[in-house]
Amino acid sequence: MRPAGDAGDAGDAGDAGSPGSPAPRLIAGADTHMAFLEADGLRRFGGLELVPVEQHPDGLPDLDSLAALLAAGAGVAPAVVCLENTSMMRSGNALDAAATGAVAALAHRYGAHFHLDGARLAHAAVALGVPPAQLAEPADSVAFSVSKGLGAPVGGLLCGSRAYVDRARELRTWLGGSLHQAGVVAAPALVALGRLPDLAADHDRAAALAAGLASVPGAVLMRPPRPTNIVMARLRGLAPDACAERLAGHGVRVLPLSNGYVRFVVHRAHDMIGVREAVGALAAVAATVPAARPTTDGDLPDGESP
Numbered sequence: 001m002r003p004a005g006d007a008g009d010a011g012d013a014g015d016a017g018s019p020g021s022p023a024p025r026l027i028a029g030a031d032t033h034m035a036f037l038e039a040d041g042l043r044r045f046g047g048l049e050l051v052p053v054e055q056h057p058d059g060l061p062d063l064d065s066l067a068a069l070l071a072a073g074a075g076v077a078p079a080v081v082c083l084e085n086t087s088m089m090r091s092g093n094a095l096d097a098a099a100t101g102a103v104a105a106l107a108h109r110y111g112a113h114f115h116l117d118g119a120r121l122a123h124a125a126v127a128l129g130v131p132p133a134q135l136a137e138p139a140d141s142v143a144f145s146v147s148k149g150l151g152a153p154v155g156g157l158l159c160g161s162r163a164y165v166d167r168a169r170e171l172r173t174w175l176g177g178s179l180h181q182a183g184v185v186a187a188p189a190l191v192a193l194g195r196l197p198d199l200a201a202d203h204d205r206a207a208a209l210a211a212g213l214a215s216v217p218g219a220v221l222m223r224p225p226r227p228t229n230i231v232m233a234r235l236r237g238l239a240p241d242a243c244a245e246r247l248a249g250h251g252v253r254v255l256p257l258s259n260g261y262v263r264f265v266v267h268r269a270h271d272m273i274g275v276r277e278a279v280g281a282l283a284a285v286a287a288t289v290p291a292a293r294p295t296t297d298g299d300l301p302d303g304e305s306p
């Protein structure tokens, strides 16, 4: 994290500005949580216009496209550049410090605020074998979830300069988000923060799940370069909604996604028995889908790069 006052001020960027002035822009990968779930809220409550930037298969924003967007808005309105790590829609791929640093450097060159959506930053850090602070170092602000695999029932941390966090508290109050008896959720969050190293075991089980699912006839997996606890698979000839529904019939709950895959997430409550059951469930579903069955042409490919 950069010290207070060292970069563009997100508090400013979060304001709509004076009437008639162009809306501040938040530039985020087109395939990110912010772009597909939060753009409306950012516009309505933050006065921010979300501008999507194209991403490479590993989730990293294309730096040339990002530079062009930043240059186009330079001097017109403040900008926030957001990076999601891990990259959920790219099968939870972990982006390393060099990738994070490159995006941050570009943002700062144009005076933009660099925000890290580190909902799963701990997963990225564990997969890369580095402290989370190394990945967060160039960011002006970081959001981090304690519920995603770390075991807390709810909650997240927003980190930044004192002024930034004060401003966020103020905005939260406006939105009616004050939390009383916050210790009730802070206590499990503290436990969660002590559990970061445990994520390695989740990643191992996710790797075993990926290997098992890949062996199912007709299954195609997304193969991220640095996998974490998310496995994305699809069955040839079966839409993700139908696949999710049929898996649910076997007691396996997955999320159908717009990219054609279903998402399996491995966390501390899963063991290898559960992993084998999930593989068995996909095999049972595949057996009901004619297009998923192997042909006489030989083996079906088992993987795709994200």
Ligand SMILES: Cc1ncc(COP(=O)(O)O)c(C=O)c1O
Pocket: 033, 034, 084, 088, 117, 119, 120, 144, 145, 146, 147, 155, 156
């Ligand atoms: C990539 C990403 N960012 C942000 C969030 C929001 O996290 P939280 O619900 O902990 O605020 C999510 C939640 O699903 C997410 O997947």
